[in-house]
Amino acid sequence: MIENRLFVHSVFVAIAPIIVAWFGLSVPAAILLVLLLLLWRWIVVLSGFVMPEKKPELVLATISASHFVEKVRWSMDRLELDYVEKVSGGTLGAYFGGRTVPQLKVRTGSVRSVIGNSAEILRYLWGRYAVEDPARAAFLEPTTDRVELEQRLDRHGVNLQIWVYRYLLQDRDLALHAWGANNPATPLWQRQALKLLFPLLAFLIRKSFRITEANFARAVTNIEALLAEMNERLEQDDNSLLAGNELNYTDLCFAAMTGLWLMPTGYGGGKADAVRIERDRVSDAMRGDIDRWIAAYPAAVSFVERLYSQQRKAPGA
Ligand SMILES: N[C@@H](CCC(=O)N[C@@H](CS)C(=O)NCC(=O)O)C(=O)O
Known part of the structure; x- marks a missing residue:
């Protein structure tokens, strides 16, 4: 505190x-x-x-556009938690503060705990709210199947980062937009810093994600293999990626990851509207990938769109 x-x-x-x-x-x-x-x-x-500082009980540190943030934010909204989202400009926290987002800060009396990594945050939410509100928290139960699938989906999220940055870094304005440079929720000084530091941040992203043509091609192959598998699962049973399961956090995780390129209405539950990457704004090559995926994986696409329209309630709605 x-x-x-x-x-x-x-x-x-x-x-x-x-x-x-x-x-x-x-x-x-x-x-x-x-x-x-x-x-x-x-x-x-x-x-x-x-004299403890007065801080909200739950603070979620984010960058608005992030698919890993959306995974956690959606789960928190589904639990109907009262939390404050603290928005930063994309990449700044990582390269100057050494932290990734999402990051959950929990105040218990004068003690403040900080949890990084989306999977660890979900385990905390399950551990706490399964006791306080078991029915509402059931979707977070970390069974072996779910945890295994989540690990694969998180790796898919990293492949998507390589894919998206390969395109965004060629378009300064769009990258800055996605990082929150036009988002009123991003602190003003960070919006300026993003613009000023763009060449350095782009260099750091290229190095840390190893964005080369070979890695990009590998990422696309992995993305398409995972989408094909999820599409096949959903053709068999469109209730959940894990057959026989109720809708659970792995489904939301897949939808959040897919939302990065599909940008369904409702992505972010109202918290990512200012950073949307609209399909008519991206390069022809990027749109080509998106259109190809929409055509090739219809069961996955309609599952994600359905989850967003039926299950992604904005907080307080
Ligand atoms: N393993 C992490 C990955 C999170 C991650 O890569 N987050 C990105 C945003 S998608 C990030 O923190 N980027 C640095 C930043 O924007 O400050 C998790 O599951 O939370």
Whole structure:
């Protein structure tokens, strides 16, 4: 609960050497400065117990367009949780803060827990809400089949990142739009930073996702293999990807992943409207892939569209 206070303290720690050099402080004065900074940090830690910062109980750190965020956001909306979404500009948190999104922050009294990784967040939600509201949380039960399928769907999500970035990075305006540079929910300074830092961010994305033509081709092959398999499953039974199951979080996960390229109405439950990648705005090559997938996997496409129209309620709806 003391993140903001610690941040201010860290800024002072960073500028302390400049103060020492600027004022030509002696060694004893520099030692005194260090001791004062340590004392300040201790006071900040204690203040967390005495005067905890007022934070909402559940905060979901996001970038609006993310399919991994949508996987968690949809589950939280389905649980009808009261939470605050804290939107950041795409990639900034990863390359400057070392964290991925979604990230769930949970306040329990004066303790704040932080959970990263969509699968871990869903396990937390199940563990907590299966007790508080078993019927509503049943879709989150992590059976062996579901967890195995989820792991494959998460890898599919990474292949989709390679696919989408291969196209987006060739179109600066569209990439910035998807990262939230035109989204009023993104802090203004981050919107400016995205525009300024675009060449660096594009370079980092290319390196970290290894976006080469060979990797892109491999990603497309994997994406199509998974879509073909899910399409076949859904031709047999269009209730759930896992035959004999009620609709569960793996179905929502597949829909969230597919939503990245299909962009069904309702994607994001109202939270991703400002960052939509519309089909008429993308390059011919990207649209070619999307049209090919829509034609080749009709059972998967109609399943996702049906889930979005019938199951994706916006919070409070
Ligand atoms: N394994 C992670 C993957 C999450 C991930 O790759 N998130 C992307 C957005 S789709 C991200 O954090 N990008 C960095 C950023 O935009 O700050 C999960 O399941 O949550």
